[in-house]
Amino acid sequence: MIRAAAERLAPVVRRTPLLSSPFLDEIAGRRVFVKAENLQHTGSFKFRGGWSALSGMDAKKRAGGVIAYSSGNHAQGVALAAARHGVQAVIVMPDDSPALKIANTRALGAEVVLYDRLNDVREEIGSRIAADRGLVLVKPYDEPLVIAGQGTVGLEIAAQARDEGIGAAEVLVNCGGGGLTAGIALALEAEAPEMLVRTCEPAGFDDAARSLAAGRIVANATQGGSICDAIVTPEPGAITFPVMQRLCGAGLVVTDAEALQAMALAFQRLKIVLEPGGAVSLAAALFQGDGIGADTVIAVATGGNVDAAIFARALETLA
Amino acid sequence: MIRAAAERLAPVVRRTPLLSSPFLDEIAGRRVFVKAENLQHTGSFKFRGGWSALSGMDAKKRAGGVIAYSSGNHAQGVALAAARHGVQAVIVMPDDSPALKIANTRALGAEVVLYDRLNDVREEIGSRIAADRGLVLVKPYDEPLVIAGQGTVGLEIAAQARDEGIGAAEVLVNCGGGGLTAGIALALEAEAPEMLVRTCEPAGFDDAARSLAAGRIVANATQGGSICDAIVTPEPGAITFPVMQRLCGAGLVVTDAEALQAMALAFQRLKIVLEPGGAVSLAAALFQGDGIGADTVIAVATGGNVDAAIFARALETLA
Numbered sequence: 001m002i003r004a005a006a007e008r009l010a011p012v013v014r015r016t017p018l019l020s021s022p023f024l025d026e027i028a029g030r031r032v033f034v035k036a037e038n039l040q041h042t043g044s045f046k047f048r049g050g051w052s053a054l055s056g057m058d059a060k061k062r063a064g065g066v067i068a069y070s071s072g073n074h075a076q077g078v079a080l081a082a083a084r085h086g087v088q089a090v091i092v093m094p095d096d097s098p099a100l101k102i103a104n105t106r107a108l109g110a111e112v113v114l115y116d117r118l119n120d121v122r123e124e125i126g127s128r129i130a131a132d133r134g135l136v137l138v139k140p141y142d143e144p145l146v147i148a149g150q151g152t153v154g155l156e157i158a159a160q161a162r163d164e165g166i167g168a169a170e171v172l173v174n175c176g177g178g179g180l181t182a183g184i185a186l187a188l189e190a191e192a193p194e195m196l197v198r199t200c201e202p203a204g205f206d207d208a209a210r211s212l213a214a215g216r217i218v219a220n221a222t223q224g225g226s227i228c229d230a231i232v233t234p235e236p237g238a239i240t241f242p243v244m245q246r247l248c249g250a251g252l253v254v255t256d257a258e259a260l261q262a263m264a265l266a267f268q269r270l271k272i273v274l275e276p277g278g279a280v281s282l283a284a285a286l287f288q289g290d291g292i293g294a295d296t297v298i299a300v301a302t303g304g305n306v307d308a309a310i311f312a313r314a315l316e317t318l319a
Numbered sequence: 320m321i322r323a324a325a326e327r328l329a330p331v332v333r334r335t336p337l338l339s340s341p342f343l344d345e346i347a348g349r350r351v352f353v354k355a356e357n358l359q360h361t362g363s364f365k366f367r368g369g370w371s372a373l374s375g376m377d378a379k380k381r382a383g384g385v386i387a388y389s390s391g392n393h394a395q396g397v398a399l400a401a402a403r404h405g406v407q408a409v410i411v412m413p414d415d416s417p418a419l420k421i422a423n424t425r426a427l428g429a430e431v432v433l434y435d436r437l438n439d440v441r442e443e444i445g446s447r448i449a450a451d452r453g454l455v456l457v458k459p460y461d462e463p464l465v466i467a468g469q470g471t472v473g474l475e476i477a478a479q480a481r482d483e484g485i486g487a488a489e490v491l492v493n494c495g496g497g498g499l500t501a502g503i504a505l506a507l508e509a510e511a512p513e514m515l516v517r518t519c520e521p522a523g524f525d526d527a528a529r530s531l532a533a534g535r536i537v538a539n540a541t542q543g544g545s546i547c548d549a550i551v552t553p554e555p556g557a558i559t560f561p562v563m564q565r566l567c568g569a570g571l572v573v574t575d576a577e578a579l580q581a582m583a584l585a586f587q588r589l590k591i592v593l594e595p596g597g598a599v600s601l602a603a604a605l606f607q608g609d610g611i612g613a614d615t616v617i618a619v620a621t622g623g624n625v626d627a628a629i630f631a632r633a634l635e636t637l638a
């Protein structure tokens with residue numbers, strides 16, 4: 001399914017570069033590569049899953065329009081994929097999403113429905129609107145076509161690692177519901193089995209790390225209050241978790257302050273813009289090295305949709 | 320020479336992506352592509368010329384070490400190329416260079432000699448040290464091997480434009496001494512003659528635009544006071560100017576404020592970090608469209624080595 005998704009994605013997706021800097025290697029004490037998915041269309045890897053879902057579903061069903069719930073990156077990915085397929089998209093977003101993400105989703109032609117992250121259940125809102133208006137729900141991670149689309153990042157990593165002469169490595173992935181993590185893990189199982197995928201999360205929202213440790217799905221205590229909005233989800237997915245359990249190492253956890261510092265170092269050393277949730281994997285590479293075994297890490301930088309005020313806060317860590 | 324340089328560069332250079340955003344197309348009123356050379360090793364295209372010069376010169380001469388003068392990007396490019404060839408590098412830099420550029424050049428193993436941009440002549444300082452210590456001078460632009468290295472950007476643009484289905488286009492290049500401009504123009508003359516190269520400069524330091532208009536080399540009135548430090552040079556080069564004269568359209572000129580706004584839009588829409596002098600071409604694409612003829616422009620984003628304080632100033636334009 002991942003290879004089939006890669007074929008559907010080939011004409012539209014951006015093959016994002018693998019970046020590095022000797023200055024980052026020095027901080028980490030090992031070789032660090034960054035897969036810059038912030039440079040993907042819509043500013044995050046989510047365009048891959050959105051395109052995979054839209055291009056892979058029955059054309060008749062698709063013609064009636066799609067609906068998605070998302071804090072903003074899946075929203076934009078689905079909105080752009082829908083626009084380019086010429087079909088309607090409704091996106092259900094928390095009302096505390098970054099302003100840029102809400103504005104972009106609308107600018108991409110989608111209808112945005114806001115909800116209260118702490119008191120509403122987005123799955124219920126999504127299901128209701130989908131039923132009322134005959135829309136196909138595109139889930140953000142617990143959906144095979146979406147996982148397959150995100151898995152194309154893993155195929156690219158395997159190919160680029162071969163080009164760079166990278167063998168054994170740990171691949172650090174920012175983990176929300178686990179769609180990207182599971183997709184990359186499945187791709188690398190086939191293409192680069194010497195690599196080990198590790199989930200990366202912000203402290204307090206480390207449901208994947210705790211679930212992997214417990215051997216069963218464990219939920220987060222709360223849904224609000226992290227600057228890493230892109231990867232705050234209630235718990236790992238029912239489809240993604242068994243994949244992660246089978247293929248991933250123990251989860252890594254960083255603080256919000258470390259995520260901000262990683263954003264600043266990505267600015268300074270790689271010349272890329274990361275959002276907090278997109279910088280957690282790089283933060284783990286740079287500041288949680290004691291928990292990493294390999295001499296080489298590949299940190300997947302998952303998104304760059306960040307408001308200027310938060311980015312300015314990150315830059316202050318350089319002063 | 321450009322094709323030969325491309326072969327020497329292939330194992331070490333980063334093939335930088337061609338980025339785009341529908342939001343930028345809308346501002347410009349035409350299709351805008353950005354060749355992201357800020358993602359090149361050392362954060363600017365200058366690594367190409369540095370590597371081309373070091374790898375292309377006589378090995379015996381190279382072994383004695385090299386010297387370069389630069390406000391910082393050529394400095395880092397030559398420093399890294401020298402370090403990877405295992406030879407000494409001395410870099411002559413203005414004492415008002417961005418702190419990051421001075422620090423990085425030292426961190427890459429080079430010896431940095433500072434001078435006063437307004438009162439000293441860097442060519443004289445460079446020649447004196449070169450003679451005293453038996454170093455080979457690597458000029459920043461008026462040197463065929465350097466022009467050939469920078470020209471590899473043009474080969475990549477031609478290939479990437481074919482992949483994207485781009486035909487006729489104007490290629491906007493940030494122009495200091497003209498090494499990159501001349502190199503790209505020569506590469507495109509052979510590989511994509513339907514493209515027209517245009518120089519881009521900050522107001523008050525538009526020696527290339529005025530020289531092209533006058534049909535002879537005209538110097539800038541002053542050397543200090545622009546935030547676009549990377550592309551402030553006294554005048555076009557003796558080798559580069561005739562090439563520009565033969566192959567380039569009229570020069571485009573932007574204000575510092577437009578450069579800062581382009582940096583902010585590159586942050587917001589492309590998720591890349593540009594320095595002021597690296598954003599002038601994108602600023603021309605976005606804000607000087609009346610002077611552009613083609614439906615498609617390719618803006619070469621030449622560098623991203625910017626101090627956090629200047630970047631924060633750029634972000635303020637989004638508020």
